[in-house]
Amino acid sequence: MPPLPLAIRDGSKAKLWLNLGEGGQVTSDAGLSLIAEIDSKLQITSQFAQCFQDYRKPNRINHSIESLIKQRIYGLVMGYEDLNDHEELRHDPMFALALQKRIGIENESVTLAGKSTLNRLEHCPEDVEQGADSRYHKIGHSPEEIESLFVKIFLESYSKEPRQIILDLDVTDDLVHGNQEQVFFNTYYGGYCYAPLYIFCGKHLLAAKLRPSNIDPAAGALEELERVIKQIWQQWKNIF
Template identity: 90%
Template sequence: MLPLNDHEELRHDPMFALALGKKIGIENEPATLAGKSTLNRLEHCPEDVEQGADSRYHKIGHSPSEIESLFVKIFLESYSKEPRQIILDLDVTDDLVHGSQEQVFFNTYYGGYCYAPLYIFCGKHLLAAKLRPSNVDPAFGALSELQRVIKQIRQQWKNVEILVRGDSAYSRDDIMTWCDSLPGVDYVFGLAQNSRLVGMTTTTQNKASLEYEQKLSTVVSFLETVFKPDEELTQQASELIDNSIWYKSLDYQTRESWSRSRRVVCKVEYGTKAAKIRFVVTSLTIKKVPPAQLYTQKYCKRGEMENRFKEQQLELFSDRTSTHTFAGNQLRLWFSSLAYVLMNALRQKCLTKTELQNATVGTIRTKLLKLGALITVSTRRILIAITSSCPYKHIFATAHRRLKILPNTA
């Protein structure tokens, strides 16, 4: 069953009926939306509707492939013209469950029984949400999802440059080789360190260490002219200077898992706690993107995707995967994802140049949608009255005005 808190009351709410084009206020024709049993049957409709023609479920089936393509279609339609470059972020998050759902396993990394859905985002646009069991490789299904999404993008945008970005779970030879085979498709992935990689950064570590020690010595010398020399001066001086950060490009190939050598960029950060070393692997050449720019501008910004996970799980309840079947829980994940797509469209189309233009979905729901109103239904009109003291009435009016002039693509 779908998460149906308060459903029996809300299905009679005239605002929901009005939003769905139902006629309200007509005598003897109550504006009642689908009941929980009907919604529950939607989850358990047979995958092949034609074969299920004798089943009571066949009237309310859904097409998984069309739902998946819809996310990419909406993304493409959000642009007025083909962009020069797009960045596709892919990552996995945990969806903790508390029951005996199909394909639920204990995951030691997340510390609980869960699903591990795979998401693909382009900025704030959601392109894919694939439910997966948590006992599979983190990169399981990533290549097939990338192939599907990029194929659909290429059908409309022939020349756009695509950069695929992810953490070290996706620095797999099959994914990188496939990207290498396509013109205009590059990648930058995190890369787990090993003794060979660390050994290749010895010179860079020495340079970072020398630079840091020189900065520290300069500050300590100055402090000794002001204060009495003391062992704590070095500690105090270290708090006044930044760590030394160096970047370097390497040519690296694993002994067995990679089919060819690739460009690896290392980041060496030296401070009071010795060196911190990080690696990324990329198909972008050093002439196109220097090492420091690649790491800071191309790779590190992938952390913004974590905010999309928070919006999905904490504010749109994508973790309500409590039905028994795996397919039913995938449908629930899509419902939550479609809700996110709608909210993101509202944010980008109707809230630009307002104080909510960068607000999270939860903030928009709280400040703009969860408003008390008096609804009066008469024979000729429906009057919705919102209190004049509403602190966000000017934003509400702006969003409503912009929403009215949007083209109807139905």
């Protein structure tokens, strides 16, 4: 069977040829091309990357912060929750294309980040010095900017200010399997879990707060709600 052309946005007029039945490197995640296209239009991962600080030496960087974030989030979207999955995904041609890698270009690597590099993006203990002087943790982040981004994306989804919105607060269980910190047995949910707090407006997620499950379900809800409403009112003056 001859190869079939599959158009994909990559900043050029080139086409990806989907080879059927002739061997070679294949992928089961072709749907990722649609996710990458939507993200390119909405700039969600690009905005998320701006909430991080990169103190690594430029001449030693193979994967930018934005590239790492795209790879991790795209993996989650496609159902790959474990960092170990990326030891295989880093060689997946569809993930490479989604991250704007140019396949087949001489002297240009298409190998993505491995689990250790992604782990350094995610894990930086609060009691460890961050910044340029830190020996082991060269990637920092701003929790406040990340929290604000959820609301910012929600506000930008409207072409004009609505007359009224309804905010929905929800608490649920996030079951764990291991020895994670601040994990407790919750009798209501019948297992060891976290009890994250979420704030939604329709289909839009405005806040997500990870919490231990041994606290009052309403703990911290008022503070989160006040923060979200304050940011909404800064742009929408007449909303109620």
